[in-house]
Amino acid sequence: MIAGAGFAGLTCARGLKNAPVDVLLVDRNNYHLFTPLLYQVASALLDPGEVARPVRELIRPLGNADFRLARVTGVDLERRALKTDRGELPYDYLVLATGSQSDYFGNASLAKHAMGLKQMEEGLALRNRVLSRVEATQWIGDRERRRNMLTFAIVGGGPTGVEMAGALSELIRHVLKKDYPHLDLGEVRVLLLEAEDSLLATFDPALREAARRSLQRKGVEVMLGARVADVTDQSIRLAGGEEISVGTVVWTAGVRGSEVGALLGVKLLRQARVPVDKTLQLPGHPAVFVIGDLAGAVDGANPLPMLIPVAMQEGRRVAATIGDMVRNGGASAFVYKDPGTMATIGRNSAVAQLGRVRLSGFPGWVMWLTVHLVNVVSFRSRILVLINWAWDYLFYDRPIRLVLRAYDDHPD
Amino acid sequence: MIAGAGFAGLTCARGLKNAPVDVLLVDRNNYHLFTPLLYQVASALLDPGEVARPVRELIRPLGNADFRLARVTGVDLERRALKTDRGELPYDYLVLATGSQSDYFGNASLAKHAMGLKQMEEGLALRNRVLSRVEATQWIGDRERRRNMLTFAIVGGGPTGVEMAGALSELIRHVLKKDYPHLDLGEVRVLLLEAEDSLLATFDPALREAARRSLQRKGVEVMLGARVADVTDQSIRLAGGEEISVGTVVWTAGVRGSEVGALLGVKLLRQARVPVDKTLQLPGHPAVFVIGDLAGAVDGANPLPMLIPVAMQEGRRVAATIGDMVRNGGASAFVYKDPGTMATIGRNSAVAQLGRVRLSGFPGWVMWLTVHLVNVVSFRSRILVLINWAWDYLFYDRPIRLVLRAYDDHPD
Numbered sequence: 058m059i060a061g062a063g064f065a066g067l068t069c070a071r072g073l074k075n076a077p078v079d080v081l082l083v084d085r086n087n088y089h090l091f092t093p094l095l096y097q098v099a100s101a102l103l104d105p106g107e108v109a110r111p112v113r114e115l116i117r118p119l120g121n122a123d124f125r126l127a128r129v130t131g132v133d134l135e136r137r138a139l140k141t142d143r144g145e146l147p148y149d150y151l152v153l154a155t156g157s158q159s160d161y162f163g164n165a166s167l168a169k170h171a172m173g174l175k176q177m178e179e180g181l182a183l184r185n186r187v188l189s190r191v192e193a194t195q196w197i198g199d200r201e202r203r204r205n206m207l208t209f210a211i212v213g214g215g216p217t218g219v220e221m222a223g224a225l226s227e228l229i230r231h232v233l234k235k236d237y238p239h240l241d242l243g244e245v246r247v248l249l250l251e252a253e254d255s256l257l258a259t260f261d262p263a264l265r266e267a268a269r270r271s272l273q274r275k276g277v278e279v280m281l282g283a284r285v286a287d288v289t290d291q292s293i294r295l296a297g298g299e300e301i302s303v304g305t306v307v308w309t310a311g312v313r314g315s316e317v318g319a320l321l322g323v324k325l326l327r328q329a330r331v332p333v334d335k336t337l338q339l340p341g342h343p344a345v346f347v348i349g350d351l352a353g354a355v356d357g358a359n360p361l362p363m364l365i366p367v368a369m370q371e372g373r374r375v376a377a378t379i380g381d382m383v384r385n386g387g388a389s390a391f392v393y394k395d396p397g398t399m400a401t402i403g404r405n406s407a408v409a410q411l412g413r414v415r416l417s418g419f420p421g422w423v424m425w426l427t428v429h430l431v432n433v434v435s436f437r438s439r440i441l442v443l444i445n446w447a448w449d450y451l452f453y454d455r456p457i458r459l460v461l462r463a464y465d466d467h468p469d
Numbered sequence: 470m471i472a473g474a475g476f477a478g479l480t481c482a483r484g485l486k487n488a489p490v491d492v493l494l495v496d497r498n499n500y501h502l503f504t505p506l507l508y509q510v511a512s513a514l515l516d517p518g519e520v521a522r523p524v525r526e527l528i529r530p531l532g533n534a535d536f537r538l539a540r541v542t543g544v545d546l547e548r549r550a551l552k553t554d555r556g557e558l559p560y561d562y563l564v565l566a567t568g569s570q571s572d573y574f575g576n577a578s579l580a581k582h583a584m585g586l587k588q589m590e591e592g593l594a595l596r597n598r599v600l601s602r603v604e605a606t607q608w609i610g611d612r613e614r615r616r617n618m619l620t621f622a623i624v625g626g627g628p629t630g631v632e633m634a635g636a637l638s639e640l641i642r643h644v645l646k647k648d649y650p651h652l653d654l655g656e657v658r659v660l661l662l663e664a665e666d667s668l669l670a671t672f673d674p675a676l677r678e679a680a681r682r683s684l685q686r687k688g689v690e691v692m693l694g695a696r697v698a699d700v701t702d703q704s705i706r707l708a709g710g711e712e713i714s715v716g717t718v719v720w721t722a723g724v725r726g727s728e729v730g731a732l733l734g735v736k737l738l739r740q741a742r743v744p745v746d747k748t749l750q751l752p753g754h755p756a757v758f759v760i761g762d763l764a765g766a767v768d769g770a771n772p773l774p775m776l777i778p779v780a781m782q783e784g785r786r787v788a789a790t791i792g793d794m795v796r797n798g799g800a801s802a803f804v805y806k807d808p809g810t811m812a813t814i815g816r817n818s819a820v821a822q823l824g825r826v827r828l829s830g831f832p833g834w835v836m837w838l839t840v841h842l843v844n845v846v847s848f849r850s851r852i853l854v855l856i857n858w859a860w861d862y863l864f865y866d867r868p869i870r871l872v873l874r875a876y877d878d879h880p881d
Contacts, residue, residue, distance in 0.1 A: 087604060104516035113648035123650075126604045143608045192499060192538045196555050236525035238535075444856075 058082075058139060058146060060129050060317065061154035062089050062112045065349025065368035069152050070122050072376025078150075078383055080122040083141065087111055087126050090177055093365070093429060096217065098180040100224035101188065101232075105177055129155060131320050134342055150344050150379050153317060153331070154372065157350035157363055160311035160328065170288045171308035174217060186305055187225065191233055191240065200244070206304040207245045210293055212285050213310030214251030215258070216400035219268055221307060222249040223403035226276045247277045248303070250293070252284040252310065257400060257408065259362065264408040267417035271406040285310070312363060314351040326353040327360065336388035337375055343388070346375045356393050366396050401425045470494075470551060470558060472541050472729065473566035474501050474524045477761025477780035481564050482534050484788025490562075490795055492534040494524060495553065499538050501527055502589055505777070505841060508629065510592040512636035513600065513644075517589055541567060543732045546754055562756050562791050565729060565743070566784065569762035569775055572723035572740065582700045583720035586629060598717055599637065603645055603652065612656070618716045619657045622705055624697050625722030626663030627670070628812035631680055633719060634661040635815035638688045659689045660715070662705070664696040664722065669812060669820065671774065676820040679829035683818040697722070724775055726763040738765040739772065748800035749787050755800070758787045768805050778808050813837045 059066045062084035070080050088109040097103040116122040127141035132151070139146045159173040172186065173179045187209065194203045207229075211222045226247040234240055249256070249272060255265045256272075256279065269279050284296035285306075293303045314329040321339070326332050330353030332340065337354060339345040347353075348371035350363040361367045374391045382388065397411030399421065407421040416424055471478045474496035482492050500521040509515040528534040539553035544563070551558045571585040584598065585591045599621065606615045619641075623634040638659040646652055661668070661684060667677045668684075668691065681691050696708035697718075705713045725741040733751070738744050742765030744752065749766060751757040759765075760783035762775040773779045786803045794800065809823030811833065819833035828836055 087600060104518040106516040111648065117647060125607060126601075127608075143605075188499060189538075193555075195537060196539075235529060236523065 058148040058150070059152040059154060060084075060139060061156055061315075061349065061351075062086070062115075062124075063092075063154060063156050063349060063368065064365045065156070065352075065372045066152065066154035067112075067115060068369040068372030069154065069348065069376045070116060070119060070372075072373045073379060074119045074121065076121075076376070076380040076383065078121065078379065080116075080119070081125060081146065081148075082112060082116060082122060083125045083127055083129065083139065083146065084112060085126070085128040086177070087113070087124075088177075089115055092175075095174060095177070095180045096221045096224055098177070099174060099183040099187075099221065100228045101184050102224070102228075105181065109177060129317050129320070132317075132345075134321070134339075134345065137344065148344075150346070150382070152346045152348060152372075152375055152379075153321075153351060154347075154349045154368070155315040155317040155351055157312040157328075158315055159308055160313035161308065162311055164287075166288045167285070167306075167308060170290050171212065171306040174221060174307060174309055175312070183307060187228070190304060191229065191237060194244075195237070195239070201302075204244045204246070205291055205302045208248065208301075208303045209246070209305045209307065210248040210250055210301070210303045211307045211309060212250045212293075213308065214249060214253070214256035214279075214281075215309060216398070218249060218251070218307075218309040219256055219272065219400050219402060221309065222247055222277045223272055223275055223401070223406075226272075227403045230276050242276075245276075248301070249277050249279045250283040250285060250295075250310075251279070251281050254281050256281070259398060260400075260408060260410055261415055264410060264415060264417055268400065268402055268408050271402040271418070275403055275406075312350070314353075318351055328353075328363075330360070334388075335390040336378060337371055337391050338388060343382075346378070348372055348375055354391060354393075361393055364398070367393060370394065399425050399428065470560040470562070471564040471566060472496075472551060473568055473727075473761065473763075474498070474527075474536075475504075475566060475568050475761060475780065476777045477568070477764075477784045478564065478566035479524075479527060480781040480784030481566065481760065481788045482528060482531060482784075484785045485791060486531045486533065488533075488788070488792040488795065490533065490791065492528075492531070493537060493558065493560075494528060494534060495537045495539055495541065495551065495558065496524060497538070497540040498589070499523055499525070499536075500589075504587075507586060507589070507592045508633045508636055510589070511586060511595040511599075511633065512640045513596050514636070514640075517593065521589060541729050541732070544729075544757075546733070546751075546757065549756065560756075562758070562794070564758045564760060564784075564787055564791075565733075565763060566759075566761045566780070567727040567729040567763055569724040569740075570727055571720055572725035573720065574723055576699075578700045579697070579718075579720060582702050583624065583718040586633060586719060586721055587724070595719060599640070602716060603641065603649060606656075607649070607651070613714075616656045616658070617703055617714045620660065620713075620715045621658070621717045621719065622660040622662055622713070622715045623719045623721060624662045624705075625720065626661060626665070626668035626691075626693075627721060628810070630661060630663070630719075630721040631668055631684065631812050631814060633721065634659055634689045635684055635687055635813070635818075638684075639815045642688050654688075657688075660713070661689050661691045662695040662697060662707075662722075663691070663693050666693050668693070671810060672812075672820060672822055673827055676822060676827055676829055680812065680814055680820050683814040683830070687815050687818075724762070726765075730763055740765075740775075742772065746800075747802040748790060749783055749803050750800060758790070760784055760787055766803060766805075773805055776810070779805055782806065811837050811840065 058081045060083045062082050073080050088111050091108045094108045112124050127143040131140035161167040172183050190206045194206050197203045211218045229245050256268050257265050286296045287294040288306050293301045318329050318331045331347045332353050333347050337346050349368035354361045378388045399409035401407035405419050405422050407425040409416040409421045409424045470493045472495045474494050485492050500523050503520045506520045524536050539555040543552035549560050573579040584595050602618045606618050609615045623630045641657050668680050669677045698708045699706040700718050705715045730737050730741050730743045743759045744765050745759050749758050761780035766773045790800045811821035813819035817831050819837040821828040821833045821836045
């Protein structure tokens, strides 16, 4: 049984296709989310159906996999049963791949006022917020109040923060400017706050600097060494005491393992990750594996980063191990191969670091486009995403500028 | 000033493009919804971005139009001001085009338990409901309980009810059946309840019968002469006393003018429509026009139906009248020209009635496809809608089977 249908869980299920096992995938959502493009949902470029696919559609070709929609509420390691809000599910082997969530480091003001960008719902809420705020300023006569409503702070200078800041600045300056002839771009601020002294810490220094310059050209104010101490609904206070008038705060500066980790009754590592053996097994419980962001796997002394390639490689490794174990073999150690990383800064600009290759600017952007388009999960999504990207590129237009109010239903 | 950015209001704004006036469109949503395809959102075929366009994008080419996002809360006819939840807006001429809403005829059980299909949010809520229910039955051992959860009743045999019932039955029988190998289609019921003794009352009798047969072939149980008396969350009771076990009720059997009508302080007509002169002016208030579903315009003795062609023609007429009035001319009477009606029953089947032409089955379906594709509001949407339709047609696949939980933000 696999808990979590993200990149780790789905890759593991696919790896078990030809193993003599029945696979049951459990997730609280009925879809797999292509998280690298979530910021494009938030910036009104893509629709939800273009970055998410139903899990059942993805596992249909496997033949030996089924799905249950449920939230994990506990793990009974002795009786070998996964507890969920819908009932208990017995397992022979359990793979925990429930991913990560935003980490506000116990700061209640952040948890209350900052918006996350990890789930589909958070992407849609952020899209609604940006569009509603710009729309609402049309009614506001007071210039200071308008400036506050038009100031968006992205906290965290990792790839998600960099991509979101670039996309948001482009959305407002290129697209919304056409919608709002009276909008004074001098009243708009997009801030990118990073506590350390450079963006994209995992990248080569030359690429970090290229990213910073590129963001600034796009109108993003990059603030380095800016540690957020406190947030209200109208401001950010920095650790140094400085207070900034900000209407919307997006938090991308911290992630921690999902809450499922705490249900295991083991001492968690840094970032609430679950300690695992070299074989990705839970120590003392050879039938339980932990993979993806939730797993605290190490490469030598260093914990592996929470990245999709790590998750997918771990999923593939564990699928092979389970295949071996049911054939009475043993578990093998996991070894991570770094394929490189990349981040896009918007139109015509990205940074990429693949082995010894370093790309920035337009070549980096072409590389980013290609890798992401090839990896979008289905052929149909590829066509639709390509059309939307081309539309945006040619016409400086974001097609999905819809403020959809919250709608609710009472699912069983 | 125009209140409402539906087909009536938008057509009126477009008709005023070359008039020496400033147009202000006011709507509670920031988008124009292509309502004829809303049932395709509800049946997981299209994404919101494909059936809705931002109002600001649509009015950009007009040059003399602006937009305000607000909900109408009153009309001060003496002081010539539109009251909204955001503030007051003065007008010289006012066009009320706020459309219609579901009418439950004062039946509290209906209002509480039935789902509507007029707004984008309702279409998304219905999609969530259908997908969640089918998913949830995977946990249910009790056959009767499963049957109840898998019974969907569409109330109302007009075009919306017919289209929704056909699309829902196809979604479950062709698409979801592949996702759920264990789903027993014998436990699924899609009912279409109509109080009168035939479907599609406005169509030719031969077409009505063709529609009924086509729906039955698609697995829809058509119940004629079935008047709903009462609804609970697990059943429908008919006027004759019969009780049917039903898990989901969709209400398309009644519409009434929007609540803005009641704010005018005039006696409303049947279906809460606002009485108007032949010129579509509010009697005694020549600066106020009412168009679209909200307007109780008559053709001879008969009230005009709540249809898009009526709304668009009224919008065009009023735009011309206002153009004449600002040039010191007078108002002209509105005359409706019926272009015909059509309804689709699903894959390969539709009925169309255009002048003396009557089409059903496959030819009707081709006509329906063509007319709707040409009329989808933008070129980009046309491409995307066409891809999704082709995908569905070729692969019996509905791409957007995502259960998106309610997400909320606090817009200003």
